[in-house]
Structure formats: C-alpha cells, structure tokens
Amino acid sequence: MKNILIILLIPFLGTALGSAFVFFMRKEMPVLLQKILLGFASGVMVAASFWSLIVPGMEMGGIKPSTIGLLAGFAFLLLIDYITPHLHATGKAEGPRSHLSKTAMLALAVTIHNFPEGMAVGVGLAGAMSSGVNMTSTAALALALGIAIQNIPEGAIISMPLRSAGNSRLKSFWIGALSGIVEPIGGLLVILLASVFTPIMPFMLTFAAGAMLYVVVEELIPEASEGDHSNVGTIGFALGFTLMMLLDVLLG
Numbered sequence: 001m002k003n004i005l006i007i008l009l010i011p012f013l014g015t016a017l018g019s020a021f022v023f024f025m026r027k028e029m030p031v032l033l034q035k036i037l038l039g040f041a042s043g044v045m046v047a048a049s050f051w052s053l054i055v056p057g058m059e060m061g062g063i064k065p066s067t068i069g070l071l072a073g074f075a076f077l078l079l080i081d082y083i084t085p086h087l088h089a090t091g092k093a094e095g096p097r098s099h100l101s102k103t104a105m106l107a108l109a110v111t112i113h114n115f116p117e118g119m120a121v122g123v124g125l126a127g128a129m130s131s132g133v134n135m136t137s138t139a140a141l142a143l144a145l146g147i148a149i150q151n152i153p154e155g156a157i158i159s160m161p162l163r164s165a166g167n168s169r170l171k172s173f174w175i176g177a178l179s180g181i182v183e184p185i186g187g188l189l190v191i192l193l194a195s196v197f198t199p200i201m202p203f204m205l206t207f208a209a210g211a212m213l214y215v216v217v218e219e220l221i222p223e224a225s226e227g228d229h230s231n232v233g234t235i236g237f238a239l240g241f242t243l244m245m246l247l248d249v250l251l252g
Contacts (some may be wrong), residue, residue, distance in 0.1 A: 003137070004125055004191065005112060007144045008184040011121060014148030015114070015180025019154025021162050022172045032232055037153030038224035039236025045216045046237075047244035048146035050222060052139055053209035060127075061202025073116070073210020080112055091172065099118035111179045113215055117147050120208035122190030127201055129194060142247040147212075149240070150220075239251030 058066045124140035159176035163169060190197060190204075197204050224233030 005184075006182060007125060007137075007141055008118070008121060008187040008191075010141075010144040011147040011151055012177075012180040012185040013152035015183070016177040018152035018157075019159040019173045019176030021156040022159040022169050022176070025160065031227075032229055034157070035151070035224050035229055035233040036236035037156070038220050039148035039233030039241035041153050042216045042220040042224060042233075042242025043237040043242070043243040044146045044149045044244045045212050045220070047205045047241045047248065048143050048211040049212045049216075050214040051245065051248040052143040052146070053120065053205045053212075056127060056139070057202040057205030057209070059135070060205075065200070065202040066206045069206030072203070073189075073207040075210075076207070077113070077116065077211050077214035091140075102252075104156050104188075110112075111182050114151075114180050114183045115186045115218075116208065116211035117151075117215075118186030118192050120187075120212060121147060121183070121185030123201075123208045125187065126197055127205060128195040130192075139248060142244070146181075146244045147245055149243070151179070151183075155180065178194045 022126065026174055054066065054070065057069065070104045090109070121140065124143045125137065128137040128140050155176045156177055159172040162172035167175070221233075221237075
C-alpha cells in the first residue's frame with residue numbers, strides 16, 4: 001500500500017517542482033525554455049499513452065473496447081474544454097467563462113485537466129493489480145514518472161503568470177502546486193473502485209490514453225510550435241519521447 005501511495009504522489013510532486021520555478025526565475029519564463037519544456041512534455045505524454053496504456057489495453061481486450069475507450073477519452077476532455085475556461089501558456093483565455101479572474105481560470109483549468117492524468121496512473125496501478133492485464137507495477141511507475149515530467153513545465157506555466165499578475169511568490173507557488181493535488185485523489189479513487197473497473201479495464205486504459213493525447217494535441221504541441229524557435233519544441237518532443245520509451249522498456 002505504501003508503494004502505491006508513493007506512485008500516486010509522484011505526478012503531484014512534478015507539479016510542485018515546476019511551481020517552485022517561481023522562486024528562482026523572474027516574472028517571465030524565457031520563451032526558449034518554455035518551448036523546449038512544452039515539447040519535452042508532449043513527447044513524454046505521447047510515449048506514455050502508447051506503451052503504458054494503449055498497448056496493454058489492446059493486448060487485454062482487443063480492438064473494439066480499446067478504440068471506443070480512446071475516442072471516449074478525447075471526447076471527455078473536449079467536453080471539459082467546452083464547458084470550462086482554460087488558459088494557454090501565452091495567458092490567453094478561452095471558454096464561455098473567460099470573465100473569471102486569471103488566477104481562478106488557471107487554477108480551475110489545470111486542476112480539471114490534472115484529474116484524468118491522476119486517473120491514468122490509478123488505472124495503470126489497478127491494471128498491475130489485476131490478473132489478466134499485461135501490465136506491471138513498474139510500468140505504472142514509468143507512467144507516473146512520465147506524467148510528473150510533463151507536470152514540471154505545467155506547474156511553472158501556472159505559477160509564473162500568477163506571479164506576473166501581481167501575486168506573491170509563495171501564493172503563486174501554492175496555487176500552482178495545489179492544482180496537482182487532484183491527481184493522487186483521482187488515482188486513489190480508481191484503485192478503490194478497481195473491482196468495478198476491472199471488467200472494463202481495456203476501455204479504461206485507452207480512455208486515459210485518449211485524455212492524455214487530447215491535452216498534447218490541444219494544448220502542448222500548439223504552444224510549443226507557435227512563433228519563433230518552433231524547432232526547439234520539436235527537439236524537446238524527441239527527447240521526451242525517447243526518455244519515456246526507455247523508461248517504459250527498462251522499468252516495464
């Protein structure tokens with residue numbers, strides 16, 4: 001049980017680490033650093049989605065539930081983005097409630113997007129604990145590490161604009177860090193309901209993958225590619241993808 005809790009907390013620690021950048025940097029994150037971190041996070045998420053979620057899901061349940069789960073994951077995040085506000089790294093607000101304060105939008109948007117990521121780790125752990133699922137606890141650990149790596153730039157992208165908006169460094173850090181607290185909560189919820197989810201584990205694995213890939217396609221890659229120095233984001237993607245691939249192979 002102790003190891004499970006540690007794995008569940010790893011993504012949250014990534015968010016907290018990224019939020020701590022506010023103590024060491026000025027009000028603005030350098031554009032080049034932002035792009036390479038976003039690209040790196042994209043590569044990590046794509047590799048984690050494929051090797052740690054989609055492949056085990058298809059091996060366990062075949063093509064039909066895996067396809068339905070993948071599309072459902074995309075649809076779920078699309079719905080979330082439609083009904084709630086969200087901010088890109090540039091600080092531009094989108095969504096029907098963009099009249100909310102920047103602080104409120106940042107906290108709400110990232111918190112909502114973090115919940116499916118926490119569930120993904122929980123699904124991985126539940127899969128490792130279930131018989132008949134070709135997934136190990138080390139693969140779930142690799143997935144948690146991958147999401148934590150992705151959360152580092154995400155935490156920084158939350159705390160740095162909050163600091164720029166006039167908040168104190170400590171307040172900016174805590175808002176950024178606490179946006180990730182829903183991840184271990186989401187993961188623990190899945191594990192507690194593992195007996196319910198086990199019969200539909202292929203669907204759940206690919207649902208988590210679809211949710212993660214939506215974040216990559218909708219948020220991370222566009223922000224890493226826009227404007228000058230887009231090749232830096234591409235390099236970051238290659239490095240992130242390669243690292244997560246090696247983590248999954250070596251730990252899985």
